[in-house]
Amino acid sequence: MSAVIKRQRGFSASRAFALLAAVFLVIFGAAVVLLAHDQQRVIDATSRLQEQTVPEIIRFQRLARNLEQLRQEGERIFAVNSHASRQQSMFVVTLIASHPSILEHPPAAQLARETEQFLSEIVRQSVRDDRRPAAYYDEWQRLAARLGTQVDDVSIQGVDLVTSDLNVATEAMKLARYKLMAVLLLFGLFLLVFVVLVRSYLIKPLQAIDRALSNLSVVQPAPEFPPTAMREIQAVEEAIREQHALLIQNEQVRHVLEQLANKDGLTGLMNRRHFMQVAEVELQRAQRYRRPVTVAMADLDYFKKLNDTYGHAAGDLVLKTFADLVREALRQSDLVCRYGGEEFAFLFPEIDPGDAAKLAERLRLRCSETEIALPDGRSVKVTVSIGLADASECPIEIALKRADEALYDAKHLGRNTIVLAGEHTEARTESAEPYTARLF
């Protein structure tokens, strides 16, 4: 439930990054539009330069050229002596002064009209007196100077048009440059934010997940993750927690199954298979380090008769009680198993058969003294026969076989007794009465 609440608090990574991408697109789209706008201004300015300004400049150049031509024709009128030549020049002056290219520029038109009138008067007077023009030459010089100035003014007007257009284009280019720098800065900032977000919300949680997965084990506590906002990450973290819980559960099941596989269901002691495995290992260890080790076989005396007399439930109770006595009487390190029926096998590490006999005797004594209360109110006592054998220099099977032979001897010696392998071989041939179990 808490995981569900956490998920509700988080947000989807795909949506978050889609939102981020959308914001990116909007911002950069706007930046591109702004840049395109400036670019359009430059294009407009250059187009205007090409389509309008250049023709205008050419127009001013032609106007300047015509004004200059006007001045040259005036000079010619003063320079030549031929009336015909003066007439020709005057004719050109008339045409230039009346030409639309001059008339559309008022200052130039005014000056051209003055020039035409002045030169016309000169030509008219020259018909009467060829020397008259010279008298007006100074005046002409002033007029020619004004024409020259007008030529300069007109030329500059053309240049000014270019300057104006170029200024517009330059301004637009500068603005575009600043905007481009701002866009690049913004791009860098956005990239930084993107990297930080990816690192914080994706890479770091993924690294934590990687560590958690590497250390995921039943011996480790459930992985803990720092709070994260991404729903997908939360889902993976939750899955890892669930996986850990499953591992624990599986381990518990495995442990139970192992217990079931290794223990005897009635007595809770090791079963024969598990005992043989563990005893084999223990025996090898003892033999490798030349340590003493002893094995034993025990059998409850007259158990079959007890079963027949009191029933199997009583037999089972006797077996369980004997198992409890074994746990109480023996050391923690001793191994014991229900070998089959009422037969039990033992392994006593670190002690030789002599010391093991003392332990076995303690068990035999406790067993013989213990009164077992049956559910029907009656009680029984049971005795045990035990055979011991040294296992420090032979395989487990051989040692157990010897212990079993000793047990056989113990039975023949009258039960409720302990026999060390090799001590009472003669007992196998004749039975002994003193160790007969007593049944009540």
Add this chain to the structure above:
Amino acid sequence: MPRRLLFLLLCLVLPVGMAAGVESSVSGQTLRVLVLDDAPPLSYRDRSGQLTGFNVEIVRALCREMQARCLFDVTTQGAVVDAVAQGKADIAGVGLQETPERQGKLIFAKPHYRSLSLWLAPRGVQPGQPGLKVAVVGGSEQEYYARRQGWATLDVSTYGELGEPLIAGRAQAAVVPMISALNLQKSEAFRQLDLVPVVMRIPELAGDIAFGISPRRPELKEEINAALDRIKRNGTYDRINSRFLPFRVS
């Protein structure tokens, strides 16, 4: 940074410029052009018999710009409009003023020069004065104007013939376009007449002069206009202007 920006802008602008560039839709085509051969300095034959003049050379320059082959054919002022209107030629390589009547027959290119008309007459003789014979070129705007005014006209077929009736005394005045008047001034006999040029401040006798285009070739208009803009920008136009005329006429 400015270089990168400039490079970016060039990348964007250059293809546009190239797309709008020199390649012409009439590239490789043959265009039939009608011109006059007796209207110096606009259109005439040089000493070797080759057609030349301001209008002819402008047309040649336009054809080069359009990468078209131009075939010149000679006509008269009175016949040029109808010939082009009927599709006998693609271009009227004759300076035509754009009048309503002509607009119905031809497509006009962008004006390539501006003109005005002169009244050439002895000092004191005014336009419309009774008893005057006014020399004009047949089919010209000046002829139409003189007729509309009810003047007695003496028509000649070419601009080159315009001086002869004045010198011979068969006409006392003339209405002529300025450039033709310039040519008349070159003749000693004409100058001896001591005619006084008076600029006629009449709207229909002054203004823009353009080439005519056959209505069957409307696509030529844009091509010719673009080519005209280019030769005005690249100096070709001014060189032709200087070669044939004493001042700038556009």
